[in-house]
Amino acid sequence: MGTFIQQLINGLTVGGVYALIALGYTMVYGVLRLINFAHGDLCILGAFIGLTVLTGGLGGGHPGAALLALAFIAAIIAIAIAGVLLEIIAYRPLRRADRLAAVVSALGASMLIENGIMLIWGPDVHVFPPDLLPKTSWRVAGAAISFTQLMIILISCALMAALYGFVNHTRFGTAIRAAAIDQDAARLMGINVNRVIGSVFVIGPALGAVGGLFIGVYYREAYFTMGWTYGLSAFIAAILGGIGNIPGAMLGGVLLGLFNAFAAGYVSSSWQDAITFLLLIAILILRPTGLLGERVAEKV
Amino acid sequence: MSATRMGLAGGLAWLLCLAIPALAGSAWVAIFATFAIYAITALSEDIILGRAGIYDMGHAVYLGIGAYATAILNTAFGWPILATIPAAILAAALAGGLLSAPLIRLRGDYLLVATIGFNAIFILVMQNDPGGITGGSDGIAGIDVPALFGWQLASQNALFWLDWGVLGLALLLMRNLDRCEFGRALRYIKQDQLAAATLGVDTRRVKTLAFALGAGLAGLAGSLFAVQLSSVSPSSFVFTESVTLFAIVIVGGPGSIPGVLLGAALMFVVPEIFRDFAQYRYFVFGIAMIAVMVLRPQGLWPRRRAA
Amino acid sequence: MTRLLELRGVSKSFGGLRAVDDLSFAVEEGHIVGLIGPNGAGKSTVFNLITGVYRPDAGQVLWRGREITGAAPHAVAALGIRRTFQTIRLFGEMTVFENVRAGIHLRARQRWWQGVLGLPAQRREEERLAAETRAVLARLGLADVADKPATGLPYGLQRRVELARTLVAGPALIILDEPAAGLNEAESAALNETIFGIRDQGITVLLVEHDMNVVMNVTDHIVVINFGRKIAEGNAGAIRADPAVVEAYLGRAGDEEAAP
Known part of the structure; x- marks a missing residue:
């Protein structure tokens, strides 16, 4: 029972992070029908920016809640700006072009960001400062939940609840959902589709930056190819929930996190990723629209 | 320029390239031998992606299957290299045909993701060394040189001519593909699958064949790859390689033979000229991929269109 | 006369909507048959059911007396059936x-x-x-x-x-989905001649058309459907006089011409 609860806690922590990153994939796919391959790299860029703030601040004094908050804010702002620039430079000119051109542009952006990180911070693994967060942990039904885990789970849930409320209960959120269903119809209804697309490239990367920094804080490391590893997992989560479907991405993230955590208990870790990919392919073949169904209209 | 004159010019350029070993140093011979291998692989991806329009982003798998087939059959079972080549082609073609069966019903993006998944699984399987035959992360070393009628193709020049000979055959095959019903059917499917089907094109069968043919040609390139390096390891067939092949076709010009060759040259020959800046390689690739797509979304050297 | 193509009780629903409802009719070899009906009557769906784009929920499609219900589009093409599309589908x-x-x-x-x-x-x-x-x-x-x-x-x-793309195959039956749509008067008149020319080559023609001029002048036989059901069948004269047809059309003649 203790191990079960422990894996549940671990799975929820990682799942929350996956969900935060998956939202960026799914929102962009919703409005542009584009797999934003650069999203995972943007998230890890956020982790590096946060890390730089943390290590810079550490030199000056004692790490505290304020410093951590500063790191998150810096990462969020920087990555939101990077997301908007990405859209303007690499995607906007290709909106009417062949889909494959946009796919290759996205892949190029991914390579650019990943290797940009490598050029700035170097190819080595960076270790996060050890005394960043309190070492407190609590015992729950024979398992332990650390302060970091609790923080990740609570903040992830809060952010997702906020996003859910925003998308479902505000005028602008309705515009986002409308643009995802049919861009042309949305435009005819007076919705500024450019603003909607722009907003998606602010919200998605901002949430992703939090997710990226969570990864760094949780695993206490960051390296430049990390965007690919975690980005792909988050992307699988988005597909699992039904690409383009915002609640789906949340559910998919949590389920994938739990799946990974429990698989780790029963399968050797070297085969664990293979099983995740088999799961992905099985879903694609058996139920390509994901668990909650894709919210993407297809023109016939 | 008419298609015939284009073909003549291409044939002439190929003949000229055969003289590279007589004109350039051994470093360049190695670079151009590698180029030939990747050019064959890129052409094989063009069959699937550029012509049939199937979003295959796991093409390095078939290169890998061919390379591993040659490596395993040669080192573990003692087959002569030339005997492993048909087996490498067959193994890759079979894998392509079998994997494509469940996949080709999927719509564009889902197919792209599924092929990424297959690429990742392939790498994980090779790394985990099932049955002790793939050598894990280190791969397999000590692959023989090919022997032809007792004559060892041991020198670098001999391997260069072997690679360029096969590239010549691959180019002929691609040219023929443009002039036959099967090759045209691929283009019908790419442009309008429903219209193609109502004209009598068996879309499932044609797409499976495209996968098998493209994979088989990549398997052949993989065999040459194993011989060229005399070793194979999983890192040569990772997802980044598949992305590079995908990008070569789209950046060069889908369905355009000169376009794909140009793309392969840009990705594999140009970096060799700027070796001192090797760490910037993928950074610059990233910028170049965005720039080309934004400025020339149809590719650098697009397929010739109607007047 | 032999029955080239026959539909027996064919139905197809999308969601809760019955697009085609228990539809039966036959196309005689060598005839030009018109399928008409108000907008949204299910005409294009009928074509898609014949050519294998959709699979019927119920009923049978027969070709020269043999059942071909649910055959794939390429298999239908192999029988000698060719079609055009309402929205032209040329390879761009x-x-x-x-x-x-x-x-x-x-x-x-x-x-x-x-x-x-x-x-x-x-x-x-x-x-x-x-x-x-x-x-x-x-x-x-x-x-x-x-x-x-x-x-x-x-x-x-x-x-x-x-049209040339369908003819070059040497088909037995050509299905034309609104061949006069978007044509000017001269082109539309020339189309009549073209359709007669096709029939004279021994090719059977089944067409959906809004242009009554084309339908009444070229067809040997007309099937009228509304809301997916057959409401009348016969030659041009009989159809013109049929009260059900008049009601289906005249009741809503206004919006008929402007529609795509």
Whole structure:
């Protein structure tokens, strides 16, 4: 029972992070029908920016809640700006072009960001400062939940609840959902589709930056190819929930996190990723629209 | 320029390239031998992606299957290299045909993701060394040189001519593909699958064949790859390689033979000229991929269109 | 007269909507048959059910008395059934010649590996099929535009290219989905002649058309459907006098012409 609860806690922590990153994939796919391959790299860029703030601040004094908050804010702002620039430079000119051109542009952006990180911070693994967060942990039904885990789970849930409320209960959120269903119809209804697309490239990367920094804080490391590893997992989560479907991405993230955590208990870790990919392919073949169904209209 | 004159010019350029070993140093011979291998692989991806329009982003798998087939059959079972080549082609073609069966019903993006998944699984399987035959992360070393009628193709020049000979055959095959019903059917499917089907094109069968043919040609390139390096390891067939092949076709010009060759040259020959800046390689690739797509979304050297 | 094509009690629903409801009719060999009905009556759905794009929920489709219900589109094409589309579906990246050449696909006997190897027999077949394509282009007055990009042509010519693409296959039945849509008066009149010409070659024609001028003047037999159900059947004179047809049309004649 203790191990079960422990894996549940671990799975929820990682799942929350996956969900935060998956939202960026799914929102962009919703409005542009584009797999934003650069999203995972943007998230890890956020982790590096946060890390730089943390290590810079550490030199000056004692790490505290304020410093951590500063790191998150810096990462969020920087990555939101990077997301908007990405859209303007690499995607906007290709909106009417062949889909494959946009796919290759996205892949190029991914390579650019990943290797940009490598050029700035170097190819080595960076270790996060050890005394960043309190070492407190609590015992729950024979398992332990650390302060970091609790923080990740609570903040992830809060952010997702906020996003859910925003998308479902505000005028602008309705515009986002409308643009995802049919861009042309949305435009005819007076919705500024450019603003909607722009907003998606602010919200998605901002949430992703939090997710990226969570990864760094949780695993206490960051390296430049990390965007690919975690980005792909988050992307699988988005597909699992039904690409383009915002609640789906949340559910998919949590389920994938739990799946990974429990698989780790029963399968050797070297085969664990293979099983995740088999799961992905099985879903694609058996139920390509994901668990909650894709919210993407297809023109016939 | 008419298609015939284009073909003549291409044939002439190929003949000229055969003289590279007589004109350039051994470093360049190695670079151009590698180029030939990747050019064959890129052409094989063009069959699937550029012509049939199937979003295959796991093409390095078939290169890998061919390379591993040659490596395993040669080192573990003692087959002569030339005997492993048909087996490498067959193994890759079979894998392509079998994997494509469940996949080709999927719509564009889902197919792209599924092929990424297959690429990742392939790498994980090779790394985990099932049955002790793939050598894990280190791969397999000590692959023989090919022997032809007792004559060892041991020198670098001999391997260069072997690679360029096969590239010549691959180019002929691609040219023929443009002039036959099967090759045209691929283009019908790419442009309008429903219209193609109502004209009598068996879309499932044609797409499976495209996968098998493209994979088989990549398997052949993989065999040459194993011989060229005399070793194979999983890192040569990772997802980044598949992305590079995908990008070569789209950046060069889908369905355009000169376009794909140009793309392969840009990705594999140009970096060799700027070796001192090797760490910037993928950074610059990233910028170049965005720039080309934004400025020339149809590719650098697009397929010739109607007047 | 033999029944070339027959539908028996065919139904198809989308979601809760019955697009085609227990529909039966037959197409006699050598006839020109019109399928008409108000907008949204389910005409294009009927075509999609015949050509294998959709599979019927119930009922049978028979070809020369043999059941072909639910056959794949390419298998339907192999029987000698060819169609055009309401929204023209030409291959955008190809010339007129290449588009029409595509229609000949099933008459190519070459195997894929013969093509890849470029064997002499395959090359000879290529030349023969290209010559046949050019002959059809000439017959339909498309020889001058053969090397032009197909989708750059005026609408009327594009329709003719699509028609040429079906004819080059030497089909037994051609299904035309609104062939007069978007044509001007002169083009529409010429279309009548073209359709008669097709019939005179021994090809049976089934057409959906809004243009009553075309329907009443060319067809041997008319089937009228509304809300997916057959409401009348007969020759042009009988249909004109049928009260159910008059009600279905006149009740809503206003919105009929403007619709696509």
